[in-house]
Amino acid sequence: xxxxxxxxxxxxxxEEWIRxxxxxxxxxxxxxxxxxxxxxxxxxxxxxxxxxxxxLSVREARAFLEKHASWLKTRLRERxxxxxxxxxxxxxxxxxxxxxxxxxxxxxxxxxxxxxxRVRVEDGSGGLAKLVRERLFALAVEELPxxxxxxxxxxxxxxxxxxxxxxxxxxGSCSSKGRxxxxxxxxxxxxxxxxxxxxxxxxxxxxxxxxxxxxxRLRTLCPGCEIARRWLSLHGPELMHAW
Numbered sequence: 659x660x661x662x663x664x665x666x667x668x669x670x671x672x673e674e675w676i677r678x679x680x681x682x683x684x685x686x687x688x689x690x691x692x693x694x695x696x697x698x699x700x701x702x703x704x705x706x707x708x709x710x711x712x713x714l715s716v717r718e719a720r721a722f723l724e725k726h727a728s729w730l731k732t733r734l735r736e737r738x739x740x741x742x743x744x745x746x747x748x749x750x751x752x753x754x755x756x757x758x759x760x761x762x763x764x765x766x767x768x769x770x771x772x773x774x775x776r777v778r779v780e781d782g783s784g785g786l787a788k789l790v791r792e793r794l795f796a797l798a799v800e801e802l803p804x805x806x807x808x809x810x811x812x813x814x815x816x817x818x819x820x821x822x823x824x825x826x827x828x829x830g831s832c833s834s835k836g837r838x839x840x841x842x843x844x845x846x847x848x849x850x851x852x853x854x855x856x857x858x859x860x861x862x863x864x865x866x867x868x869x870x871x872x873x874x875r876l877r878t879l880c881p882g883c884e885i886a887r888r889w890l891s892l893h894g895p896e897l898m899h900a901w
Contacts, residue, residue, distance in 0.1 A: 668709075670892050672716045676723075678731050685723065687716050688892065696722045700733045703899030745787035752897070753794075755848025760790065791901050798822050798842035806838055806856045813879060815860045826898060829855045829890065832862035843897045847890070854886030 669689040675682050684705040693711040696719055701707055710719045723730070750757045751772060758773035768780030770790075777793045779786065803820035810817055818836035825831075831839045838859045844852045857880045865872035876883055 668892055670888065671710060678727065678734055681734060683730075683734065684895070686892070687719050698723060698726055698730065700730065700737055701896055703895045704734065704737060705895055706730060745785070745790060747786075751790065752846040754845065755851070760786070787901070794845055795822070795824075795842045798840075798845040802840045802842075802844055802852070802856070805853070806840065806860065809853070809856055810860055813860065815863050817860065817863060829894065830859040832859045832866070834866070836863055838863075841898075843901070846897055847894075850882055851886045851889045854880050854883050855890075858883075 671687040671689050673684065673686050675684055677683070685708060686705060687708045687710055689712070690709050691712045693709050695711060696714065697709040699707045699709070706723070708719045708723055710716065745751075745760070747760055747762060747770065750759050752758075753773040753775070756773070760770055760772045763769040763771040763776055766776065766778075769776055769778050770786070771777075772790065775793055775797065777789050779789060799822045802822050806817070806820045809815070816836070817838045818833075820838045820840065822840050822842050825839070825841055829841045829844060833839070838856075840855065840859070844855055847855075858876060861872060861876045861879065865875060880886070
């Protein structure tokens with residue numbers, strides 16, 4: 659399954675759930691000013707993305723999608739059958755927000771590399787995706803808590819601890835006992851999105867809610883938080899469900 663390179667020029671217009679056969683499908687309508695026509699794509703997380711060029715509305719994009727319902731139903735069935743581990747050499751994944759290619763390590767026979775990471779595949783079990791995922795998780799354990807604790811020191815927060823886990827529905831959380839939990843997939847997100855999530859959870863140590871005071875404090879510490887939230891809204895579901 660080839661990983662896609664993300665575009666920073668997309669703008670989320672609308673999001674809705676539709677029924678395709680016996681499945682519920684999340685559809686995101688995104689504006690791309692460089693697009694010349696309406697385009698429907700099934701994403702790796704089994705959501706659909708409808709690219710809307712300048713000058714067309716979501717209503718027109720929705721009508722276009724309805725005309726292609728049978729095509730979408732067929733593609734959805736095919737993708738579900740092929741969703742097994744098919745990550746291979748030459749595929750791209752995100753690492754710290756940058757697309758990197760999985761390729762053989764010319765200096766180490768039996769190893770692969772992607773970005774600054776190296777993984778031994780000789781005698782490996784469980785497939786290439788399992789090995790890459792394990793390396794990404796280990797890297798997240800190395801980097802994310804250190805980043806969170808550094809921010810805590812700078813801004814005067816006192817978390818009871820920082821843990822990296824594998825939640826499927828959230829990027830982070832803060833427990834009632836003051837422990838910050840972070841999703842390992844943040845190691846794939848751009849630094850500005852990663853730091854937004856970290857600061858979001860640290861601010862919950864002061865404000866265990868989403869009150870006006872919470873958002874005011876967060877925006878002070880993270881002026882670009884709206885950009886980060888948009889990025890996570892557009893690209894987060896793909897990262898959540900790709901592994």
